[in-house]
Amino acid sequence: MVTENRYEPKDLEPKWQKRWEKENLFKVKEDSKKKKFYLLEMLPYPSGLIHMGHVRNYVIGDVAARYKMMQGFNVLHPMGWDAFGLPAENAAIERKIHPAKWTGDNINYMRAQLKKLGISYDWDREFATCDPAYYRWEQLIFVKMFEKGQAYKKTSLVNWCPGCQTVLANEQVENGFCWRCSSQVAQQTMSQWFFKITQYADELLKDVDEKLPGWPERVRIMQRDWIGKSEGASIDFKIDGSDEKIRIFTTRPDTLFGATFMSLACEHPMVKELAKKNGKEREIGEFAERTAKIDRDARLAGNYEKDGVFTGAYCINPVTGSKMPIYAANFVLMDYGTGAVMAVPTHDQRDFEFAKKYKLPLKVVIQPKETKLSENTMTEAYEGEGTLVNSCEFDGLLSTDAIKKISSYLAKKGIGGPAVSFKLKDWCLSRQRYWGAPIPIIYCDKCGTVPVPEKDLPVILPHDVEFTGKGGSPLSKVESFVNVKCPKCKGAAKRETDTMDTFVESSWYMFRYASPHYEKAPVEKKVVDYWLPVDQYIGGIEHAVGHLIYCRFFTKVMRDLGMLSFDEPVKNLMTQGMVIKDGSKMSKSKGNIVTCDDMVTKYGADTVRLFSLFAAPPEKDLDWNDQGIEGMHRFLLRVWRFVDSWLSLAKKTEGDAELSRMTHKTIKKVTEDIERYHFNTAIAAIMEFVNYLYQIGPEKTSKDAVESLIMIISPFAPHAAEDLWETTGNKTSTLKKPWPAFDPKMIVEDQMTIVIQVNGKLRDQINVPVDMGEDEIKTMAQKTEKARQHIEGKAIRKVIYVPKKLVNIVV
RNA sequence: GCGAGGGUGGCGGAACGGCAGACGCGCUAGCCUCAGGAGCUAGUGGAGUCAAAUCCAUAGGGGUUCAAAUCCCCUCCCUCGCACCA
Secondary structure, eight states, rough: OOOSSOOHHHHHHHHHHHHHHHTTTTTTOOOTTTTTEEEEEEOOOOOOBBHHHHHHHHHHHHHHHHHHHHHEEEEOOOOBBBOHHHHHHHHHHHHHHOHHHHHHHHHHHHHHHHHTTTTOOOGGGOBBBBBBHHHHHHHHHHHHOOOHTTTTEEEEEEEETTTTTTEEEEEEEEEEEETTTTTTTTTEEEEEEEEEEEGGHHHHHHHHHHHTBSHHHHHHHHHHHHHOOEEEEEEEETTTSSEEEEEEEEOOOGGGGGEEEEEEEOOOOOHHHHHHHTHHHHHHHHHHHHHHHHHHHHHTOOOOOOOOEEEEEEOOTTTOOOOOEEEEEEOOTSSSTTTTTEEEETTTTHHHHHHHHHHHOOOOOOOSSSSOOOOTTTSSSSSSSOOEOGGGGGOOBBBHHHHHHHHHHHHHTSEEEEEEEEEOOOOEOOOOOOSOOOEEEEEEETTEEEEEOGGGGGOOOOOOOOOOOOOOOOOGGGGHHHHHOTTOOOEEEEOOOOOEEEEHHTTHHHHHTTTTTSSSSOOOOOHHHHHEEEEEEEEEEEGTTTTTHHHHHHHHHHTTTTTTTOOEEEEEEEEOOEEHHHHEOOTTTTOOOOHHHHHHHHHHHHHHHHHHHSSOHHHHHHHHHHHHHHHHHHHHHHHHHHHHHHHHHHOOOOOOHHHHHHHHHHHHHHHHHTTTOOOOHHHHHHHHHHHHHHHHOOGGGHHHHHHHHHHHHHHTHHHHHHHHHHTTTSSSSSGSSOOOOOOEEEHOOOEEEEEEEETTEEEEEEEEEETTOOOHHHHHHHHSHHHHHHTTOOOEEEEETTTEEEEEEEE
């Protein structure tokens, strides 16, 4: 085979990228006549580097996008930049580059990289979230939320990251450490801005079950757990010798008669009060301090004991009237329920351990079916269901029924009632950092907290700021920014100097892509109604509870503001696996990064694209290995050479039936595999087809086979495909041609291979005409020599025939 | 601890009740070549054999079935998420 036309990705890839751009191939408009498909990959943070993890994400999306285009869909495939965030500010501190410059440079570099990969983005829709033209709308949404009470400021315990010198949302704390800098996060009482995501807790939970069938079960479970709804009751306990009450939450009101003491979180406001009253301030203060310091690791390992201090006070069990000592306990969390727990040591293991340690009374109120519990002999709490005892009028009830009966009894008596509790907390969105969207709020001594009026938006982030990374928000030192007139009374006032969490920007960007240049509102209703929701969203699993809950929340907020008319932003979600090298995730600190730039320079974009898809199915982690990519390059060369030699021969050769059968079989397999995102096996099928073509040789290959090959490889290796497509005499892009259809009739064979088993073991196979009857096949099967060897001298008990597949002879 | 997902050749992975190991990497031999980290051909789970036949093999054990990597039960191991959630 003489190769004239060499495969030179260095030349042909830029050539096609330019041509696509010139022909506006990826630019889309609303078109009511065409079915739309919105395909989105999670927008990147412009860190300045595109590594194979990014590449994989975007290539998975690009194959799907190109495939959908070829199927005739109107495909929206945008790209932008999640451009606010701490690394930019750190670069400013360390290298004296302004965050805007650092971010802008990175964006330019990364955009060039993505273009070199040939991803089918509509670049006209690109935006960076740090652009005032973007965040002005975010500020507007904030103002609207403020007006509805959905954005509010409160003083509470928040997560403080000493490394980043800012507060963090719960979703940004991983095992007690900062998601970004890994510093240990501390709890501090501070005044911060919150979004009332808990207002939507029920809907967010309900819709996980009802409206997200296209999401991976794993993500749905994580969201369900994160929202963490528990149903039960709240109950008021009067404090002995006082009019004050402590409200508790429990999922087990059926055990109320067994409550013998009460446990409070150290931070519970009543703890301080009671301590003061009973002269225990020092003792309890020390205990609280100790508890706050408990090393997160010890907590995780579970190797520290239940601990507590008696406050000196008692409360009254509202149904038994008995006095219950009130403890401050290390295992009660302030941010769940009410921070107060009624302790039922017989039916809760934690309470049991605590009661044993402090010699507190036990009282059995639930008897299980099988055994009989006794306070004196129990070695652990019984937490299961059973029949109520020692519970007055409720005796004899099943615990499941008693939960309802006691709850309504409490409600009737006005001392509690049914209640639900969520693990989900309101989203703390204020950050004491510079590089973020300013919170559009003004503080006036006279008028209080005043939102910036819509006509004054955006509140532009000032450019000239000093960066130290310490001592509060850099904005607070910019007097020209801080000092303003109150929009209401025109008196002297001060701006809020905190900025918004970067996750706010990414909570609604997918809507802005529909009309990125619209100047009257965050979204243009008509357009957003056409494109949204996102049909296919692709990104990393690490966003399962952060970003993916926030954007669902924003969808509901914006819907209720009349901006959107759907409930969920994303129909189908695919979470792709990480790219692993040398046993760990690619990261700068580990020094195991393979950059897109290096690989594209060395092998060309098509090779990189193919390999990142071939090495593993999209959801699984991908082990990067340098030899694998060589193999991919060889495969592309093989395709190239084959088409080339076919062209230099008699290129009009008609193929035989076997060739068209193979062609259509391959189209079928590749189509089905792309549909289910099994790109690795789709590529394998193309390889098999190419191997087959080499076997029969180019002289026996038909134009139809060659063109089909080029078409089915085009979503994966678009540059090479376009070039080959052109050299085979086609004028328009592969993208303008419909995806090849397979003809089921062409795939039907006139012979079929029947496997012969004896007792389930493979012994032989026969080729028979497809129309041969069952009985005939069975008879034939028993006659083959190998089958006879294994049947001989034994009685045949049964012969099983699986149509078109096998015969199993049971002896 | 709870929840989810996994465990298949030297490696990445196919098959997901019906021929285990598709496809690729790596490796071996041969061809071609001045040469090759190029290309081509053949081979490549283990035992066995000149070659076969045959037997064994999908973490381990048991079960269902004519037939199990696939379904069920138990055990072990790995990964991820949550973690004193009352």
